[in-house]
Structures are given as C-alpha cells and as structure tokens.
Amino acid sequence: MSRVWNFSAGPATLPEEVLKQAAEEMLDWRGKGLSVMEMSHRSPEYTEIFEHAKRGLVDLLSIPETHDVLFMQGGAVGMNAIVPMNLLRGFDAAAFVNTGSWSKKTAKEFAKYGRADVVLSNDADLGQFKAGSYVPDCGALVDSLKSKKYAYLHFCDNETIGGVEFNGQIEQIASQLAFPVVSDMSSNILSRPIDWNCHGLVYGGAQKNIGPAGVTLVVIEKRLLGRSIDHCPSAFEFATVAENGSMYNTPPTYAIYIAGLVFDWLKRKGGVAWAQAEAQRKSALLYKTIDDSQFYTSPVRPEDRSKMNVPFVLADESLNARFLSDAANRGLVQLKGHKSVGGMRASIYNAMPYEGVLALTEFMREFEKEVA
Ligand code: PMP
Structure with a gap:
C-alpha cells in the first residue's frame, strides 16, 4: 500500500493511525460483534462513543460550561441559513465582515432572513495586495457599530479559498461590542486555542481538521439558545438539539465516531x-x-x-x-x-x-x- 500526500482543501487527509484503527474496528467494534455504522444511536455502545467524542472536543478546546457543543448536519453552508433562523428573534439585521468567498456566501444567504450589513470588507485592492488577499483593519469597528442593533457580527476566521486568516483582531474587540460574535471556523478549528469569552457561536464543517464530511460542529453560548424564529425547523433548532443532546433525530453516527478517534489522536500528539x-x-x-x-x-x-x-x-x-x-x-x-x-x-x-x-x-x- 502506498498513500499519497493529499493537499485537498476538504474532505482532507486524515491521520493514518485513525484510518487504521477504524479499519480494525470496522466489522466488530471492541468485541460487540457489529460495526459502529450498524449501531442504534440510542444504544449504550454508541452513547459511549458519542460522549467520548464530545468530551474529546471539550478537552481539546477547553470549552467552558457557558457553551454547549452540538453535533449537527447540513455543513457550514447549511449553517448560513440555520444560524440566522436561530438568532434572529427580535432583530432584523446582522453585521458581516467580508474577507472572501465563504464570508460573502454567508452574508448573501442571510439576506433571505434579514438585512445583511457588510460593515467591513477587503473588496478593494490595498496597495500591492489585491482584493481578497488581506484582512481589513477592524480598528474602527467598535465605534462604527456602537449605536447599532444587530443580532450578531459574523466573520470567517480562515478563508479556505483565498488563504486569508484572521490574526485575533475580532477577538480583541469582541468584548466592546453590544452583540455576540459568530465565526465560521470550518478550515482552522483545532489549529489554535479559542478564547470563549469572545465567541457567542463557532461553527464548522468537519471535513478538514475534525473528520469525515457529514457532521457539522456548533459551539454556542447557552444564553443564545431560544432566539429562533417561528418557522425554524425543529431538527435545526439549536435549543431543541441542545435539549436532546444532539439526538433529537439520528446524528451522523459514523462521522462522529471518526471525529472522536481524531480527537484522541490529537490529544496523543499534544x-x-x-x-x-x-x-x-x-x-x-x-x-x-x-x-x-x-x-x-x-x-x-x-x-x-x-x-x-x-x-x-x-x-x-x-x-x-x-x-x-x-x-x-x-x-x-x-x-x-x-x-x-x-x-x-x-x-x-x-x-x-x-x-x-x-x-x-x-x-x-x-x-x-x-x-x-
Ligand atoms: N466555510 C468555509 C470556511 C469552508 O472552507 C467551507 C468548505 N470548504 C464551507 C464554509 C462550506 O462547508 P460545507 O461544504 O461543509 O457546507
């Protein structure tokens, strides 16, 4: 067997140790005589796998009691609709920082639910750097947003296509904003620590640093649960998903199992x-x-x-x-x-x-x- 060096943006390469362990456990998970794929999500075996994965993530990212971890579906693109449906009660607008393709897509989808105000963008060239190839200066945001009533401020921490990554600027101003910060961390989650005081909601697809496609991670501040609009589907309502421990309906069981193995691997590495x-x-x-x-x-x-x-x-x-x-x-x-x-x-x-x-x-x- 010879494996290639796979530089795919996602689904992306997974740790070989994880793939080997999954292969070994494929037909018979730890002597139980069945594959994880075949387990009821309510069985004691799967409950153990699920809780282990969740604990792994909480430990790795030091997620505090103030936040809930949800394993959902729909991908980060699904979240572009799911997040507004969950946070817009009592609001008609949200603020967006545009830094490239993914953050633009998020603002565009939001416009189906409310007014998407792009409050900062890298759409214009900056000296020798072309549009989309730098992080705009967030210094003036606090003042310009002072009197605004937004549901949240959204930004994409790492633009996977443009290769532009934030450097902590939004975290530095988060405590001075009157509304929560929502971040798409699909492509850089677990590559740096997260200061949870600065993040009301972090979401991401799994298929880069977490595991296979199919599971979508949401870490949400508990005080933001219960802000959904009336026609938000129950399966995508954060409060309902949280109350039911991400088992309101069948979660992507196998993807979560692999994510748990990836978290174990990452812990072993340091x-x-x-x-x-x-x-x-x-x-x-x-x-x-x-x-x-x-x-x-x-x-x-x-x-x-x-x-x-x-x-x-x-x-x-x-x-x-x-x-x-x-x-x-x-x-x-x-x-x-x-x-x-x-x-x-x-x-x-x-x-x-x-x-x-x-x-x-x-x-x-x-x-x-x-x-x-
Ligand atoms: N946001 C970012 C930053 C991404 O990199 C991606 C996927 N490449 C997405 C959103 C979309 O994720 P999905 O395909 O899981 O919906």
Whole structure:
C-alpha cells in the first residue's frame, strides 16, 4: 500500500493511525460483534462513543460550561441559513465582515432572513495586495457599530479559498461590542486555542481538521439558545438539539465516531498547542520556499497568510498542468487552486505531517530548476 500526500482543501487527509484503527474496528467494534455504522444511536455502545467524542472536543478546546457543543448536519453552508433562523428573534439585521468567498456566501444567504450589513470588507485592492488577499483593519469597528442593533457580527476566521486568516483582531474587540460574535471556523478549528469569552457561536464543517464530511460542529453560548424564529425547523433548532443532546433525530453516527478517534489522536500528539506549533512550522517552511523563489508567488499579505491553506501562483501559468502532473507522479496530489482563483493551493491541516510539506517544497524547488 502506498498513500499519497493529499493537499485537498476538504474532505482532507486524515491521520493514518485513525484510518487504521477504524479499519480494525470496522466489522466488530471492541468485541460487540457489529460495526459502529450498524449501531442504534440510542444504544449504550454508541452513547459511549458519542460522549467520548464530545468530551474529546471539550478537552481539546477547553470549552467552558457557558457553551454547549452540538453535533449537527447540513455543513457550514447549511449553517448560513440555520444560524440566522436561530438568532434572529427580535432583530432584523446582522453585521458581516467580508474577507472572501465563504464570508460573502454567508452574508448573501442571510439576506433571505434579514438585512445583511457588510460593515467591513477587503473588496478593494490595498496597495500591492489585491482584493481578497488581506484582512481589513477592524480598528474602527467598535465605534462604527456602537449605536447599532444587530443580532450578531459574523466573520470567517480562515478563508479556505483565498488563504486569508484572521490574526485575533475580532477577538480583541469582541468584548466592546453590544452583540455576540459568530465565526465560521470550518478550515482552522483545532489549529489554535479559542478564547470563549469572545465567541457567542463557532461553527464548522468537519471535513478538514475534525473528520469525515457529514457532521457539522456548533459551539454556542447557552444564553443564545431560544432566539429562533417561528418557522425554524425543529431538527435545526439549536435549543431543541441542545435539549436532546444532539439526538433529537439520528446524528451522523459514523462521522462522529471518526471525529472522536481524531480527537484522541490529537490529544496523543499534544493537543491544540501541538497543532498550533506544527501549523506554524509547516506553513513557515512552505511560505519560505515560495518567498525565496523567483518562480512562485503568494498573493496574500504576509501577516494575513493562512496557516492551513496556502495558495500560490507560478510565474508562467502555462506550466500549471505540467506542475500538477509532475507533482502527482511524485505522490503529491490535490494541489490545484480553487476554480474561482486559479493557480495552486496546498491545504496543510493538522493531519498533514511535516514530511508531506517537506516533500512538496523539495518538489517545488526541483520543478523551478527544471523549467528555469
Ligand atoms: N466555510 C468555509 C470556511 C469552508 O472552507 C467551507 C468548505 N470548504 C464551507 C464554509 C462550506 O462547508 P460545507 O461544504 O461543509 O457546507
């Protein structure tokens, strides 16, 4: 068996140890004579698996008693509708920070439910940096939002397509806002600690740092439960899901089981502190390779570069196809940039080992030499 280095943005590479354990337990989970996939979600065996996964996440992210953890479905895109339906009672608008494709999509969907005020955006070029390739300055937000009555302020902590990651600016101002902060952390959750005093709601799809697609994570401040609008579907109502321990209806049982194994793996490695240090080490290596070369360019402002998704372009775009096929021949796959931006993108989530990034940078240097 030979596995490739998979740089997919998601569904993404998973820890090999987790896949092996899942394979071993596939037919017969711990002597019970059945697969996790075949268990009733209400059985004692599955209850143990579920509670273990939930505890794993709570431990890793130090989630306090003030917040509830919900395992839901619908993906982060589903959350673009589910969140407004759950938080809009008594409000007619929310504030949005646009930093790229995903945050834009969120604001657009919100407009079906209320007024989406884009209060800050990176839509205009900033000096040498093009629109979408930097984090806008949040310094003036506190003053400009002072007299506003918004249900919440939404931002996307890591723009998976543009490769732009926040640097804590929103957290720094959160306590001065009169309304809660909602963040999409689909592509960088578990890569850094989260200060829960600053986050009313964090959500994300699982298929990057958590596990397989199919489960959607919601961590919500308990005081925000019970703000849903009348026609919010019960299966998607946070209060109902919370009251029923994420079992109001059948949860994505197998995806949650794998997530639990991923949490165990991450704990063994050293938890979120380890993930953060690794993300720093891996992304620094890749960005240095790009910056040191005459052939590759990162379009993102250096201080706003994502540690999870690294887009880069080749000096000669006509070599893109050859770059991708030569890379694939070396077992380096899924490097093509998102269709909306082109170029290349290497996603280097927690489960991508340093060796994988090293192999990519060695290939990139050789390719540059070859075509020079
Ligand atoms: N937000 C971000 C930041 C994402 O990276 C993605 C998926 N790539 C989504 C939202 C959409 O997630 P899903 O496909 O699970 O709905």
